[in-house]
Amino acid sequence: MSVLVFLDHADGHVKKASLEAMCYGAAIAAKTGVATEGIILGTVSEDLAALGQYGVKKVYQLKNGTLDHLDAQVFTKIIAEAVSAIGAKVIVFPNNLSGKAIAPRLSARLKAGLVAGAVALPDTSNGFVVRKNVFSGKAFANVSVSTDIKIIALNPNSYSITTSDTKAEVADLSINVDPFKVKTVSVSKSSGEVPLTEAEIVVSGGRGLKGPENWGMIEELAKLLHAATACSRPVADSHWRPHNEHVGQTGIAIAPNLYIAIGISGAIQHLAGVNRSKVIVVINKDPEAPFFKAADYGIVGDAFEVVPKIIEAVKKMKGVA
Amino acid sequence: MKILVCISKTPDTTAKIAFTDNNKKFAADGVQWIINPYDEWYALVRAIELKEKDNSTVLHLVTVGMADTDPIIRKALALGGDEAIRVNADSHDSFFIASQIANVAKQGSYDLIFTGKETIDYNGSSVGGMVAELLDLPYVSLATKFDLNGTSVTVTREIEGGEETDEASLPLVVSCQKGMAEQRIPNMKGIMSARTKPLKVVEPSTVEPLTNIVSFELPPAKAGVRLVPADNPAELVRLLHEEAKLI
Numbered sequence: 001m002s003v004l005v006f007l008d009h010a011d012g013h014v015k016k017a018s019l020e021a022m023c024y025g026a027a028i029a030a031k032t033g034v035a036t037e038g039i040i041l042g043t044v045s046e047d048l049a050a051l052g053q054y055g056v057k058k059v060y061q062l063k064n065g066t067l068d069h070l071d072a073q074v075f076t077k078i079i080a081e082a083v084s085a086i087g088a089k090v091i092v093f094p095n096n097l098s099g100k101a102i103a104p105r106l107s108a109r110l111k112a113g114l115v116a117g118a119v120a121l122p123d124t125s126n127g128f129v130v131r132k133n134v135f136s137g138k139a140f141a142n143v144s145v146s147t148d149i150k151i152i153a154l155n156p157n158s159y160s161i162t163t164s165d166t167k168a169e170v171a172d173l174s175i176n177v178d179p180f181k182v183k184t185v186s187v188s189k190s191s192g193e194v195p196l197t198e199a200e201i202v203v204s205g206g207r208g209l210k211g212p213e214n215w216g217m218i219e220e221l222a223k224l225l226h227a228a229t230a231c232s233r234p235v236a237d238s239h240w241r242p243h244n245e246h247v248g249q250t251g252i253a254i255a256p257n258l259y260i261a262i263g264i265s266g267a268i269q270h271l272a273g274v275n276r277s278k279v280i281v282v283i284n285k286d287p288e289a290p291f292f293k294a295a296d297y298g299i300v301g302d303a304f305e306v307v308p309k310i311i312e313a314v315k316k317m318k319g320v321a
Numbered sequence: 322m323k324i325l326v327c328i329s330k331t332p333d334t335t336a337k338i339a340f341t342d343n344n345k346k347f348a349a350d351g352v353q354w355i356i357n358p359y360d361e362w363y364a365l366v367r368a369i370e371l372k373e374k375d376n377s378t379v380l381h382l383v384t385v386g387m388a389d390t391d392p393i394i395r396k397a398l399a400l401g402g403d404e405a406i407r408v409n410a411d412s413h414d415s416f417f418i419a420s421q422i423a424n425v426a427k428q429g430s431y432d433l434i435f436t437g438k439e440t441i442d443y444n445g446s447s448v449g450g451m452v453a454e455l456l457d458l459p460y461v462s463l464a465t466k467f468d469l470n471g472t473s474v475t476v477t478r479e480i481e482g483g484e485e486t487d488e489a490s491l492p493l494v495v496s497c498q499k500g501m502a503e504q505r506i507p508n509m510k511g512i513m514s515a516r517t518k519p520l521k522v523v524e525p526s527t528v529e530p531l532t533n534i535v536s537f538e539l540p541p542a543k544a545g546v547r548l549v550p551a552d553n554p555a556e557l558v559r560l561l562h563e564e565a566k567l568i
């Protein structure tokens with residue numbers, strides 16, 4: 001009996017979404033009086049014992065460099081074996097790109113109910129009910145899981161990280177690794193920039209910016225705030241910005257702590273991708289822009305006048321020349 | 322070469338989201354239904370492009386839904402595809418749906434199965450992975466690019482902060498997102514021919530769902546926007562720093 005957390009990693013580091021998943025798993029385990037354990041497939045450069053600070057008692061590692069890449073089929077088989085060896089009853093994944101690849105497979109393999117996109121701890125007062133996002137962030141559903149083993153894929157940035165001064169025990173796993181049927185041939189990452197789905201702050205531009213040549217101020221503000229850059233659909237469709245920056249109903253859905261929308265009117269499809277942001281700032285010259293209704297802070301004004309002044313003020317606040 | 326594309330019916334992207342029956346049911350009154358955009362724009366259109374390149378390709382569509390799904394599946398057939406299969410059942414449980422699709426797939430022995438990356442209503446992003454597991458096939462999720470050379474596949478998928486290019490072989494299951502293809506509008510010829518394309522209705526197999534939605538909730542309304550004068554943007558920075566404590 002335990003809660004098992006899948007620890008997704010990249011570039012030698014356990015991802016932030018995995019740290020959230022550990023804290024979440026530990027909170028479930030505390031409710032039911034069992035231990036939380038982590039499973040990590042592949043190699044990382046950091047000290048796994050230190051993950052104890054996020055509430056895991058033990059970390060199982062299958063140290064095999066092949067597993068630094070993902071083949072969901074192979075990963076699923078390994079995790080399923082580990083689940084049965086460990087006797088895990090609740091399995092927590094970060095609902096990030098790796099989680100979305102593996103958790104559904106594991107659910108089908110183990111016939112274990114999956115709640116994908118969970119945003120709160122399970123309510124165990126009457127069964128096992130987990131709240132998740134539905135209708136692209138416009139509503140929540142409370143989903144009851146009736147199977148003996150339960151799988152939860154936790155939405156990134158929906159559970160706070162808390163730490164304590166504890167070390168985890170680290171144990172080697174020995175499970176056979178099948179040959180990959182999906183082989184990674186190349187990886188391209190925009191270096192030095194904050195990945196959009198992991199960013200705590202996102203600065204986003206829309207058609208109001210008039211053209212790709214005007215993105216300098218968006219990038220400058222994002223850099224100052226350690227933020228990721230994003231854009232609305234028309235901007236991506238006009239090829240002003242790459243498709244992977246498009247947030248909205250048909251692009252990427254994000255939930256940063258702060259979303260700054262510049263020159264975006266806030267069509268319902270755009271809101272569906274950003275409405276889980278904790279605080280929304282809207283800068284638009286049209287006071288009737290629908291986005292103001294969803295915003296926490298706003299400035300009705302011309303982005304080309306307002307944004308440079310914001311950049312100045314942020315520089316002053318941070319003491320940057 | 323046989324391709325199966327999974328199609329879902331979802332409320333239009335602008336539909337008002339509300340619930341009835343003590344917050345147990347989606348209020349479907351007056352809602353316009355569409356093909357789930359990820360299924361249509363990316364999965365289906367890319368499959369049609371593959372068929373256009375190799376005319377011997379057989380392209381089937383599958384959906385799990387009641388008779389009210391027929392207009393949606395006909396609309397998908399108007400874009401392209403040779404025939405459609407509708408499993409006559411209604412469920413919000415991804416495992417139930419995936420099991421029905423896997424059963425259809427087993428009977429048709431498809432080389433390639435496409436799904437959209439998720440539906441815009443239940444946002445599970447689960448059916449593709451589950452179908453792959455039930456059929457014991459490899460799975461590439463959230464693909465942005467897909468190319469076929471004989472039975473060899475080159476596929477690009479999204480990873481945190483970038484993209485990864487993978488190689489695989491058919492048979493394969495792929496979930497599709499933006500980048501795979503561009504949206505198309507059905508033409509009159511397509512709409513006319515869709516009327517006579519076969520739409521087979523099959524009864525579901527017995528599958529025990531693994532989850533059940535007990536209720537829905539709407540998020541609390543925002544308190545309202547706090548406007549900062551345009552001539553003093555520094556005040557916004559101060560509020561974000563001192564009040565919201567976010568920067």
